[in-house]
Amino acid sequence: MKFEVTILGSSSATPVFNRNPSAQLLNCNEKYYLIDCGEGTQQQLTKYNLKATRIDYIFISHLHGDHYFGLIGLLSSLHLNGRTKSMQIFGPKPLLEILEIQFKYSDTVLRYPIEFFPIEANESFKIFENSELTVKTIMLNHRIPTTGFLFEQKPRQRKLIKEKADEIPMAYYTALKKGIDVELPDGKIIKSEDYTTPADPPKSYAYCSDTMYDERYFSTIKDCDTLYHEATFLHELLDRANETHHTTALQAGEIANVVGAKKLLIGHFSSRYKTLQMLLEETQSVFENTELAIEGRTFQL
Amino acid sequence: MKFEVTILGSSSATPVFNRNPSAQLLNCNEKYYLIDCGEGTQQQLTKYNLKATRIDYIFISHLHGDHYFGLIGLLSSLHLNGRTKSMQIFGPKPLLEILEIQFKYSDTVLRYPIEFFPIEANESFKIFENSELTVKTIMLNHRIPTTGFLFEQKPRQRKLIKEKADEIPMAYYTALKKGIDVELPDGKIIKSEDYTTPADPPKSYAYCSDTMYDERYFSTIKDCDTLYHEATFLHELLDRANETHHTTALQAGEIANVVGAKKLLIGHFSSRYKTLQMLLEETQSVFENTELAIEGRTFQL
Structure with a gap:
C-alpha cells in the first residue's frame, strides 16, 4: 500500500531561489492529503503532475501566510474546474472566515461543499480517521496557535x-x-x-511545521517512523530561532534522536541560505538518517 | 523616459501550462506600478528579475481571485523583508477588509503603512496623479464591479x-x-x-482586464496609444463570452479599431487553449498591430 509524501515547498516566510512556501502532498493508498498550502501550491502540483482534483483532505497547521495563502486559489480553481465532491479542511477556526469573505466578494458559490473542521490548539487529539489512517494534532510552540499533524496507518491485514x-x-x-x-x-x-x-507494520509520519524546541510535544511523536521537522536556521542563529519560535538544524536532529524517529526530513529553510548543504550536514552531525525536504522529492514513508 | 509594461500573467481564472493569472508591471521613468496581482505574482517578479521592493503603487481591477490572490503574499513578503516606505493600493473597497482579516489572524502589524484608496465602480474618474502620469478608471462590464485603468503620461518639456x-x-x-x-x-x-x-508626445496605456464588449467604456480609451484588452475566447465561443462577461479575440480587435488604438496587446486566455496562435490570428484578422501579452514579454508603450 502506497504511503509517501511529495514536497511542494521548502521555504520559510517568503518564496526565494525557486523554493516555494510550505506544502506537502501525502499519498496514502492513492488517496491524497494536502498538508499546508503556501502561495503557488496549485502551480507546484501541476509542475509535479499531481492532480489537485484528487485531493479530498487538507490540513493547515497555522495562519502564517507561508502555510495557507495558496488555499483560496486552489479551492477556487477546483470550483472553476467543475468539482462536485466535498472537501474536508482541518485548520484554525478563523481560516473559514478568511475563505468565506473572499468567496463572498467574488460572488462565488462553490459547486462543492467544504466540510470545515476547526482545530483547537490546546491539546493533542485525534481529528481524522478513516479505514486507512488516523490523524492527530501535535501541539507545537510557535508565535501563534500552531499544530503539527501525526499521520498513522492503521494495523493492516496479513x-x-x-x-x-x-x-x-x-x-x-x-x-x-x-x-x-x-x-x-x-x-x-x-x-x-x-x-x-505477517502484515507490514503500520507506519507513521509526523509533520512539525513551525515550532521552537519544546519537550512538551515530544511524547506525541515518540517512535514515529518518519519525522518532518522544520529547521529554519543554522545553530549559530539559535538566538534568532528562539526569538522567532523556530528550530535550528542541530535541534531538529536532536529532536529526532530524543523521540526515537527512524528517519528525519528537514525543511522550512530561511531565505538567507542560498544552498542547503550546511543545514543538512549540521543535522546529520547528530542524526545521520536525515534528508532535505526539497521541492519535487518524494519520500516513501 | 522609460514607459514600458512587463507581463507577469496571461491566464484567465486558473493557472495552466506555465501561464499565470493576471498581473503586469508598468515601469514609468523607473517608478514601478503593479496592475493586478494573481497568485504567484511575487514568484513571477523574482523570475523576471523585477524587484518587488520598487513597487510603490498597486492597482486591482476587481475581486475575482485570478486578479488579486497574490496580493496578500506580496505585501507580507515586503513586510518580512523590512520595507518601511508606504504602499498605495487602489482597488474595490472590500479588498482592504480581506487584507486586514489575514494580517489580524497572522498577528502581523505591517512595518510599512498601506494607503488604501477604494475605487467606486460607477463612473470613470481620475484616481491618481503625480508629476509623470495620471491614472483614470475605465468602467468595464463584468459579473462583479470591475474597472480597468488608463495610464496617461503628462505632457513633457521640450x-x-x-x-x-x-x-x-x-x-x-x-x-x-x-x-x-x-x-x-x-x-x-x-x-x-x-x-x-519638441517634446515626445505623451503616451497612454489602457488596461482592460475583464469585460464583455460594451461601447460605454470606449470613450474613455479613445485614441490610446497601447490598448491591453482581454481576449478570453475565440469568437466561435461568443455565447460563452457573453454568458461569462468576457470578450472574444475578434471583438478585442474590433474594439482596438473602434477606439483608434495604435497598438493592441491581448491576454487573459482561457485554459482551454494550449497554444495561443489561433487567438492572435483571429485578432490580427481585424487589427493587425496586435501582440500576445504573455509572461516575460516587455512592451515599450
Whole structure:
C-alpha cells in the first residue's frame, strides 16, 4: 500500500531561489492529503503532475501566510474546474472566515461543499480517521496557535501466500488475512499462519511545521517512523530561532534522536541560505538518517 | 523616459501550462506600478528579475481571485523583508477588509503603512496623479464591479539641443524647455524653438482586464496609444463570452479599431487553449498591430 509524501515547498516566510512556501502532498493508498498550502501550491502540483482534483483532505497547521495563502486559489480553481465532491479542511477556526469573505466578494458559490473542521490548539487529539489512517494534532510552540499533524496507518491485514491460497475457496481469505484459522467442509483445519505472512507494520509520519524546541510535544511523536521537522536556521542563529519560535538544524536532529524517529526530513529553510548543504550536514552531525525536504522529492514513508 | 509594461500573467481564472493569472508591471521613468496581482505574482517578479521592493503603487481591477490572490503574499513578503516606505493600493473597497482579516489572524502589524484608496465602480474618474502620469478608471462590464485603468503620461518639456545650449547660462534652460523665449543680460533674444526640439508626445496605456464588449467604456480609451484588452475566447465561443462577461479575440480587435488604438496587446486566455496562435490570428484578422501579452514579454508603450 502506497504511503509517501511529495514536497511542494521548502521555504520559510517568503518564496526565494525557486523554493516555494510550505506544502506537502501525502499519498496514502492513492488517496491524497494536502498538508499546508503556501502561495503557488496549485502551480507546484501541476509542475509535479499531481492532480489537485484528487485531493479530498487538507490540513493547515497555522495562519502564517507561508502555510495557507495558496488555499483560496486552489479551492477556487477546483470550483472553476467543475468539482462536485466535498472537501474536508482541518485548520484554525478563523481560516473559514478568511475563505468565506473572499468567496463572498467574488460572488462565488462553490459547486462543492467544504466540510470545515476547526482545530483547537490546546491539546493533542485525534481529528481524522478513516479505514486507512488516523490523524492527530501535535501541539507545537510557535508565535501563534500552531499544530503539527501525526499521520498513522492503521494495523493492516496479513498477506495471503498466493501459491498456497489457490488450494482453498476464496470465501475463507478474509478470515485468514485477519489471522483466524478456518475449518474446511471436509474438516481440514487451515491455519492462518501457514497460508499468510505477517502484515507490514503500520507506519507513521509526523509533520512539525513551525515550532521552537519544546519537550512538551515530544511524547506525541515518540517512535514515529518518519519525522518532518522544520529547521529554519543554522545553530549559530539559535538566538534568532528562539526569538522567532523556530528550530535550528542541530535541534531538529536532536529532536529526532530524543523521540526515537527512524528517519528525519528537514525543511522550512530561511531565505538567507542560498544552498542547503550546511543545514543538512549540521543535522546529520547528530542524526545521520536525515534528508532535505526539497521541492519535487518524494519520500516513501 | 522609460514607459514600458512587463507581463507577469496571461491566464484567465486558473493557472495552466506555465501561464499565470493576471498581473503586469508598468515601469514609468523607473517608478514601478503593479496592475493586478494573481497568485504567484511575487514568484513571477523574482523570475523576471523585477524587484518587488520598487513597487510603490498597486492597482486591482476587481475581486475575482485570478486578479488579486497574490496580493496578500506580496505585501507580507515586503513586510518580512523590512520595507518601511508606504504602499498605495487602489482597488474595490472590500479588498482592504480581506487584507486586514489575514494580517489580524497572522498577528502581523505591517512595518510599512498601506494607503488604501477604494475605487467606486460607477463612473470613470481620475484616481491618481503625480508629476509623470495620471491614472483614470475605465468602467468595464463584468459579473462583479470591475474597472480597468488608463495610464496617461503628462505632457513633457521640450528637449534642449545640447550643442547650442552650451552658449547660454543654465539659468535659462527651464524657461526654454517650457517653450518660453528669454532675453539675455546683453539684450539678445533667445527663442525657445531655436534651442530646443519638441517634446515626445505623451503616451497612454489602457488596461482592460475583464469585460464583455460594451461601447460605454470606449470613450474613455479613445485614441490610446497601447490598448491591453482581454481576449478570453475565440469568437466561435461568443455565447460563452457573453454568458461569462468576457470578450472574444475578434471583438478585442474590433474594439482596438473602434477606439483608434495604435497598438493592441491581448491576454487573459482561457485554459482551454494550449497554444495561443489561433487567438492572435483571429485578432490580427481585424487589427493587425496586435501582440500576445504573455509572461516575460516587455512592451515599450
